[in-house]
Amino acid sequence: MADQSIAGAGIMATASDGDRSARARVVILLLCLGLAVAVLLSLTSGASDASAIRVVGDWLLGAAPGDEALSARDRLIVYDIRLPRVILGVLIGAALAVSGAVMQGLFRNPLADPGLIGVSAGSSLGAVAVIVLGATVLAPFTAALGTLALPLAAFCGGLATTLVLYQVATRQGRTSVATMLLAGIALAALAIALTGILIFMADDRQLRDLTFWQLGSLAGATWQKIGSVGPIIVLALAAMPFLARCLNALALGEATAGHLGIPVQRLKYTAIVGVSAAVGASVAVSGGIGFVGIVVPHLLRLAIGPDNRYLLPASALLGACLLLLADAVARTIVAPAELPIGIVTAIAGAPFFLWILLRKRGVIDL
Amino acid sequence: MAALRKRARVFTMALGPAIGLSLAFAALLPARAAEGTQVFADPSKIAAIGGSITEIVFALGEQDRLVARDSTSRYPEAALKLPDVGYMRQLSPEGVLSVNPSGILALHGSGPKEAVDVLKKTSIPFIEVPERYDHEGILEKIHIVGKALGADAKADALAAEIDAKLKAAEEQTASIEDRKRVLFVLSMQGGKILASGSDTAADGIIKLSGGVNAIDGFSGYKQLSDEAVITARPDVILMMNNAGPAASDDELFANPSILSTPAGAARKVVRMDGGYLLGFGPRTADVIHDLAASLYGGQAAD
Numbered sequence: 001m002a003d004q005s006i007a008g009a010g011i012m013a014t015a016s017d018g019d020r021s022a023r024a025r026v027v028i029l030l031l032c033l034g035l036a037v038a039v040l041l042s043l044t045s046g047a048s049d050a051s052a053i054r055v056v057g058d059w060l061l062g063a064a065p066g067d068e069a070l071s072a073r074d075r076l077i078v079y080d081i082r083l084p085r086v087i088l089g090v091l092i093g094a095a096l097a098v099s100g101a102v103m104q105g106l107f108r109n110p111l112a113d114p115g116l117i118g119v120s121a122g123s124s125l126g127a128v129a130v131i132v133l134g135a136t137v138l139a140p141f142t143a144a145l146g147t148l149a150l151p152l153a154a155f156c157g158g159l160a161t162t163l164v165l166y167q168v169a170t171r172q173g174r175t176s177v178a179t180m181l182l183a184g185i186a187l188a189a190l191a192i193a194l195t196g197i198l199i200f201m202a203d204d205r206q207l208r209d210l211t212f213w214q215l216g217s218l219a220g221a222t223w224q225k226i227g228s229v230g231p232i233i234v235l236a237l238a239a240m241p242f243l244a245r246c247l248n249a250l251a252l253g254e255a256t257a258g259h260l261g262i263p264v265q266r267l268k269y270t271a272i273v274g275v276s277a278a279v280g281a282s283v284a285v286s287g288g289i290g291f292v293g294i295v296v297p298h299l300l301r302l303a304i305g306p307d308n309r310y311l312l313p314a315s316a317l318l319g320a321c322l323l324l325l326a327d328a329v330a331r332t333i334v335a336p337a338e339l340p341i342g343i344v345t346a347i348a349g350a351p352f353f354l355w356i357l358l359r360k361r362g363v364i365d366l
Numbered sequence: 367m368a369a370l371r372k373r374a375r376v377f378t379m380a381l382g383p384a385i386g387l388s389l390a391f392a393a394l395l396p397a398r399a400a401e402g403t404q405v406f407a408d409p410s411k412i413a414a415i416g417g418s419i420t421e422i423v424f425a426l427g428e429q430d431r432l433v434a435r436d437s438t439s440r441y442p443e444a445a446l447k448l449p450d451v452g453y454m455r456q457l458s459p460e461g462v463l464s465v466n467p468s469g470i471l472a473l474h475g476s477g478p479k480e481a482v483d484v485l486k487k488t489s490i491p492f493i494e495v496p497e498r499y500d501h502e503g504i505l506e507k508i509h510i511v512g513k514a515l516g517a518d519a520k521a522d523a524l525a526a527e528i529d530a531k532l533k534a535a536e537e538q539t540a541s542i543e544d545r546k547r548v549l550f551v552l553s554m555q556g557g558k559i560l561a562s563g564s565d566t567a568a569d570g571i572i573k574l575s576g577g578v579n580a581i582d583g584f585s586g587y588k589q590l591s592d593e594a595v596i597t598a599r600p601d602v603i604l605m606m607n608n609a610g611p612a613a614s615d616d617e618l619f620a621n622p623s624i625l626s627t628p629a630g631a632a633r634k635v636v637r638m639d640g641g642y643l644l645g646f647g648p649r650t651a652d653v654i655h656d657l658a659a660s661l662y663g664g665q666a667a668d
Contacts, residue, residue: 046460046464047458047460047461047463047464048460048461048463048464049464050460050463050464069489072489073463073488073489076463076484076487076488077460077463080484080487081459081460081463081484082460203585203586203587204566204586204587205455205475205586207587208455209455209477209478212455212456212478219456219458219478219480219481220478220479220480220481221480222480222483222484331458331460334452335458335461335464336434336449336450336451336452336458336460336461336462336464336465337437337450337451337452337453337456337458337461338452338456338458338461340456
């Protein structure tokens with residue numbers, strides 16, 4: 001932490017800050033290009049031979065005579081299957097990576113993760129409740145919301161967990177981060193236990209649904225789902241610039257940040273609500289996609305340093321890229337069947353992360 | 367810093383409307399696809415989802431129409447040559463479309479729901495075949511599949527043949543007074559026994575074969591406590607021999623609760639291929655035959 005330069009919170013920049021920020025800008029530019037490539041790759045790859053390029057061509061020039069049916073099929077594949085998946089992948093990848101980075105900044109601990117404070121467990125509880133009780137106890141709720149009952153229940157579960165946590169950890173308007181961590185562990189345990197009760201009640205069909213849901217997948221991407229979780233995630237991501245500057249100051253410690261005029265209490269509240277909204281929404285649609293929230297910010301800190309003004313947008317871009325690439329692999333590797341994406345992220349990510357750690361052993365300084 | 371403070375407040379205030387917007391989207395439910403197709407306009411390229419569906423298509427002699435199958439379709443041998451679109455409950459819509467089917471025949475329970483919704487949005491007819499674990503259910507499947515493929519006459523003939531076979535197979539055990547209690551063990555992960563209650567394929571096949579399901583307290587598959595196993599007093603343990611690493615006989619009868627049942631004392635376990643045992647398709651009469659013979663030996667009249 002010693003060499004960390006804080007900028008944007010009224011602190012003098014050090015000499016190395018110039019090189020760092022220049023490098024960070026280059027990295028962010030490269031990531032933008034990378035994301036554009038990943039999006040194109042995702043739109044053009046899949047189990048079928050539907051070609052996004054031809055779809056655009058047919059749309060511009062009209063389908064070749066006799067190919068109308070094929071053209072209609074390809075349009076459906078590109079617009080109703082691949083495109084929603086790409087958008088959802090970008091949103092969720094960005095949300096998971098940024099949430100991880102924000103949590104790590106808030107707790108001043110590189111191992112912090114939305115999973116740690118019980119958000120993911122709370123979201124899972126909401127989702128599992130819908131899967132298991134959807135036809136009985138929660139029937140009115142699921143009948144009213146249809147396929148969106150599950151995402152919304154998961155989102156509410158995550159948010160409720162976080163708000164309880166916040167109340168527990170806040171005394172006289174001050175939130176103790178340590179208390180919040182411990183309470184988060186307790187709440188996560190409780191949510192997991194309640195989930196266990198539901199799993200025990202489930203029948204075999206529900207158990208199979210649960211198993212696949214827990215593995216995580218972008219397979220259920222639909223325009224409705226994007227409409228339901230998109231606004232939440234976009235808003236949470238829009239809070240980034242504000243959070244970045246405050247988190248930079250917070251790295252110096254709460255008291256110092258307070259003296260610098262940072263609204264520490266409000267920052268905590270914004271960060272926590274934003275993260276639980278983004279993660280709750282993500283878990284809700286895609287189930288358990290682990291690993292992105294810790295690995296992405298960590299890799300970027302090694303590359304561009306800890307300045308949150310660059311770290312947060314870079315995390316969003318890299319998280320989106322990685323999730324898109326993982327999903328492209330998941331969709332094509334066992335075609336015409338499909339792998340759950342959680343398996344791909346873990347199998348590809350875990351060894352890579354270990355390798356990075358081994359290479360940098362002893363020099364990781366966060 | 368007042369500006370920062372103000373901006374933070376704006377964000378927390380904006381979250382409410384954002385959630386409201388999400389709820390508004392939730393209200394815009396997807397329109398249900400038109401249901402009710404019963405006959406494929408073009409039955410030349412069919413994707414069959416569900417082991418028993420694939421078997422029925424083969425039994426009808428219509429296998430040349432198949433362009434894809436799911437991973438539960440492992441019989442007959444020739445079906446394995448078809449492209450596999452994955453597990454029937456975990457279908458990838460693009461994967462199914464990539465084989466260019468002119469129709470999709472799916473066993474009830476195929477999913478996930480989102481994938482089925484997307485498939486129903488296409489112009490490709492999607493016919494769902496109901497699943498019931500009894501004699502009538504099998505005949506119903508044959509009629510629905512035959513009708514869909516425009517092979518009604520063949521289906522009638524096959525259904526009549528299967529009906530006769532099933533009746534004969536069920537007849538074998540009709541006069542037996544002393545019914546065997548059968549415990550179907552789905553898995554024995556770490557010594558915990560996952561058994562089948564009512565409303566399961568295992569329950570259906572046990573009844574058809576003249577046995578009694580030793581478990582009647584719940585529906586679906588659940589883990590049994592040791593005491594529940596003892597109270598169930600099974601005479602025979604029934605297992606699949608292809609569900610992952612099968613528990614060996616020694617492992618099975620090393621379980622103290624199993625050991626203290628009549629089945630444990632007599633070391634009586636029957637193992638069958640899962641797709642064969644639980645498929646409820648054209649081969650079910652043979653399954654009843656085999657299972658009845660295993661349960662009752664010479665008592666089952668041929």
